[in-house]
Amino acid sequence: MRPEKIGIIGSGLIGRAWAMLFASAGYRVVLYDILPEQVSTALEEIEKELHALEAKSALRGTYSVAQQLSFISGTVELSELVSNAIYLQECIPERIEWKRKLYTDLAAIVGAETIIGSSTSTYMPSLFSEQMTSHRENVLVAHPLNPPYYIPLVEIVPSPWTKPEFVTRTRDLMLEIGQKPVTLTREIEGFITNRIQYAILNEVWRLVADGVVSVADVDRVMTEGLGLRYALLGPLETAHLNADGVADYFQRFGGEVYAVSQTYGPTPKWWQVRRYRRLQPNVRKWCRESS
Ligand code: NAD
Structure with missing residues (x-):
């Protein structure tokens, strides 16, 4: 010891x-x-x-x-x-x-x-x-x-x-x-993990609430796609390897990243649950099926 x-x-x-x-x-x-x-x-x-x-x-x-x-x-x-x-x-x-x-x-x-x-x-x-x-x-x-x-x-x-x-x-x-x-060089609300996690959660929830994708399928985007990639490569490393370096990536794809980002809706007000309550049975069913 x-x-x-x-x-x-x-x-x-x-x-x-x-x-x-x-x-x-x-x-x-x-x-x-x-x-x-x-x-x-x-x-x-x-x-x-x-x-x-x-x-x-x-x-x-x-x-x-x-x-x-x-x-x-x-x-x-x-x-x-x-x-x-x-x-x-x-x-x-x-x-x-x-x-x-x-x-x-x-x-x-x-x-x-x-x-x-x-x-x-x-x-x-x-x-x-x-x-x-x-x-x-x-x-x-x-x-x-x-x-x-x-x-x-x-x-x-x-x-x-x-x-x-x-x-x-x-x-x-x-x-x-x-x-x-x-x-971190300084304190910030949510530190890093939760800031990223909440950005994902907000968009996942907006897409499901707006009827664009099902609960099961949006989770599958992470478990069968992005999650697998991010277990091996971070987002900046991915961008770097997707082009001739990260500067080239943003030169080539930055316009699209910006244009799509402009279409995100407002941050969901999580405490106003009425809009989301109807999704709860779907999420519960998906959790049961996937476990
Ligand atoms: P817990 O409820 O399982 O355990 C807390 C323990 O602290 C209890 O045994 C309680 O008796 C004891 N306690 C209460 N007041 C005390 C005091 N003044 N002095 C000494 N002991 C005291 O909680 P947890 O899930 O282990 O979470 C602890 C911390 O870790 C929290 O700050 C939480 O945010 C953080 N954390 C939790 C998770 C998680 O998933 N549970 C993940 C990361 C960080």
Whole structure:
């Protein structure tokens, strides 16, 4: 086991996955939760999960299940968790007031060199670190995609006051545990993944709601087409290879990209569900058929 300690705050779905990822790289991992039973459940679930992964030959890292389990322990004392940790991964529910309270508490006990990465999917790091009276430069977002054990992407998002060195260190740490980090230069709503995901969702929904294509067929466009391509090549790489370089691509096809883009409708107002409600049975049926 490596001597460096990693603290996980919140022992739910994502906290457990992070614990397994850090343990797979040999880190000493301590799990914390406000509910003591959550910690014991998490330790039991991790044990089952690691054995299941081993049986499927999907266990990560070079350590055995027994070794990885011995690297992970639990606590219900936040101060004990934080003490001597090089990195804390916060995984508490997506409630901004809960996050702000936790970060306020952490400000009083965290070490100057301890990085705090939040798993949040939606909140920019300034939203829950601005009120901290000290060490707010230690806070950033390290957003995984679910399930993190299988999907390696991690979005690292700094607040305006995050120390650049902590961003670099987090990126290195993610690489070390076998994840694939991307670093944003500044915080932005939705980070990168959700911005792209929402653009797709908006257009998919408009096309179905306007009766242009069925629910099953629009999903098939992703699963049998674009998704397969994007599993191998990013959009810019695709553009580059589709022409004599990316500049040539936009020279040749930019007019068409622009013309089609002009025909997109307004952003759907997702909370005005009446227009979309009639689609729900179709989506449900498609999910049943495809699963
Ligand atoms: P979860 O509900 O499964 O687990 C949250 C855990 O945090 C619970 O065990 C709860 O008891 C504990 N908790 C609550 N308040 C706490 C506190 N103050 N201190 C310590 N522990 C506390 O939630 P989750 O799905 O694991 O999500 C955690 C975070 O990860 C959220 O910010 C979420 O947005 C993010 N995330 C979730 C997913 C996903 O698909 N579930 C994907 C990426 C990121």
